[in-house]
Amino acid sequence: MLSATRKSLSLRHSIFAPRHLLMAALMAFFVAASFVPAIATSAPGAHDEPLTIYLVRHGQTDWNKEGRLQGDTDNSLNATGRSQAYANAEALANVQVDHIYPSGLARAIETAEVFAARAPITPLTMLNERSRGKYEGEVAEEVADEFRPRFTDLDDDMDGGESLSSIANRVGLATREIVASHPSGTVMIVGHSGVNPLVIAELIGISPVKAIEEIRQGNDEVIKLKVFPNGHVSMWKMVQEHELEMF
Template identity: 35%
Template structure:
């Protein structure tokens, strides 16, 4: 059995201001660093074998808190970056709504390809989901912690589970520094259907209010 822990990065000033980060490299703020330090011992107790992170600094620095506790190195993978938000990157959500009202309405409604040069949900899920699988393969039968982003986490998990967009919209986004746990079963040892299974979602400590918006 392989265990995959999908961990969202800590809070940033852009999270706090509801500003669209996408693939912009925004650093953790003091709250985000506090969240990472608080969560690290809990994740260390799961005895991870490998840590992999998006190469954006907010994910790398979150993963570094766990690396400090476990002594494991942090591997980076650019495929774990957040959804590319095209013309919205750097805008407050209110600004995106004002400048791109049609695209914003489609995005809010869950359209997988809302326009404004935003990466499609299908492309996002395949990109991140493939990176999740490759990370899991680094420690087959062990535990892998992958540090990524809100939107990417949800779509990547959906890709591994084979869930469509309508199902994924019923699953809340990860709060900052919270995680989802998946386990891979071969269908023999535990008499379960072979493949990835969701074991828990949005697990973690809440030190102070945190962003759940996957941008």
């Protein structure tokens, strides 16, 4: 069983607003709506504070830069990826984190280690990225027409990779274990483009297909979630200044 203590923080304060960063809503729907998550929460009155989750994607690798489908190939961060990790650590300098859960892959662990002085790190292989099967290492744009329909098919393992239903089950289990071990306070999950949307899916009760098709997170972006005792979930995304034209 996982364990830690915690402290909750508010987005309204300056922890997410250094000179070069700004908070923006991930989606108006996510921020405004309340969800009944798939995860069972504590009974009303068991605790007053929500669980705060900082959902971080690992920094850039050479394969990210080249637009290759990385999957569970165990690549390390490149120089840009390390800079991205340190920039996020600076932006979150005032956040007190109780525990950090990266996947078991090097790029996630290396990103988490930038925050290591703040909290214990426990790698979880259940958060590893999904194998892309025969498409692993291919340039995404070159195989997109064939790859995308297969990637969002629940039962397609893409010829030797992992199906969406399989990764959704294991990421859902990891998410439930983390929430059960941390009914309140603050944790950080360091995952992947094919993993973090499934963490969100588990928390807010949407399908894995919808999550994979609609939720996007760059290598230098952080998503903050608050999971309340009554089952409501609120979400925000931290974006870099160069991305503000998107909003």
